[in-house]
Amino acid sequence: MFKAGAERLGIAQPPLSRAIGRLERRMSVQLFERTSRRVGLTAAGAVFLAECRKVLTAVDTAVSRAQRSGRPHRLTVAALRGTGSGLPAGVLRSYRRRPGAADVDVVFARDQVDFVRNGSADFALTCGHEGLEGVEFTELAQERTVALLPVDHFRAAKSAISSADLASEGIFRPDWPEGTLDEIIDQVAMGAMIVMVGASATDRIGTAVVAVPVTDVPLTQLVLTWGPGIPAATRNAFVRTAKNVTAKHVSAAGSSEDSARRTVRTTRWRPR
Structure with missing residues (x-):
């Protein structure tokens, strides 16, 4: 672990090991368990790592906001x-x-x-x-939630569809897939998936995809x-x-x- 960390920092391993030792002495807590076979974080080390990541994220956020405020x-x-x-x-x-x-x-x-x-x-x-x-x-x-289906799907001509109907479809994706909206619409058109979206997306679907209202899900905000x-x-x-x-x-x-x-x-x- 120390060797890999030193390589990422661009320094030799001994200075990194000494720096970690000084940090542990200053904090009066052991951050790493060191054996002849492995080096790993202690419980205290895991907590310290998580809190340090929060601090670094906060610093990055402060820098971004300061830079934007200067424009x-x-x-x-x-x-x-x-x-x-x-x-x-x-x-x-x-x-x-x-x-x-x-x-x-x-x-x-x-x-x-x-x-x-x-x-x-x-x-x-x-x-x-x-x-x-x-x-x-x-x-x-707020807008209605609709299911996007291929135009030749047997449910495409229905005036409405239920979540149970969707769940019975092997190609239904309850979570929004990776990819752009256009890519997802293409997947629906080719019969690879069925998804739910807000009705405002229906101006993008073209003629190969049909939007059918879903009756028993909340409105999309x-x-x-x-x-x-x-x-x-x-x-x-x-x-x-x-x-x-x-x-x-x-x-x-x-x-x-x-x-x-x-x-x-x-x-x-x-x-x-």
């Missing part, structure tokens, strides 16, 4: 890859048209909330309230999160823009979803 009137928004023609893009376009809008940078991340939490981003648009500890947030809208240090006027303008755009987007998505479902039923059941 006045500029925002960073975290987004999922593959959402360039969806709701986040609509919010950004509308915000940038506002008089006095701040310059906006976009960073792509799978877990956008973590980017807000660690100071890498100012805002993120997410679904649901889980994992929002340490950030401010507001609910933008669209949530805007943000971190500290954003000027109040800038923050409020961005939040207002996000709420206005989201309300219109969700309303339009519901209409397009109903239209798409009617089209599928007509296509599948047309007499020959």
Whole structure:
């Protein structure tokens, strides 16, 4: 362990061993168990390691936030890859048209909330309230939850579907898969998976995928999160823009979803 640690630090092993020994004497606690066969953390060492990682994360966050505060009137928004023609893009376009809008940078991340939490981003648009500890947030809208199915699936012509129906499908993925929204829609179209999403995603599905409302799951909450240090006027303008755009987007998505479902039923059941 010490040899590998010394290599990562770019120093020789003896100085590292002496430094750890001095640290243990100063703390009056043994951090490592040393035998002729192995070196491992003691219980105290494991606790110290976990707490040190928290400190380092906090330092990284402080540096990121300080650097952003030194660039006045500029925002960073975290987004999922593959959402360039969806709701986040609509919010950004509308915000940038506002008089006095701040310059906006976009960073792509799978877990956008973590980017807000660690100071890498100012805002993120997410679904649901889980994992929002340490950030401010507001609910933008609620929307129906729909299942995305291949157009030739025998349930695609139904007006609604239950979670039990979905659970019986071998290709149903209850957890959101890895990949962009476009990649996941392609997988659905090719019959490789079935997933649940908020209805606002239905403007992206094309003609090979069908959105069917799920009857017995809660509405999906669209949530805007943000971190500290954003000027109040800038923050409020961005939040207002996000709420206005989201309300219109969700309303339009519901209409397009109903239209798409009617089209599928007509296509599948047309007499020959």
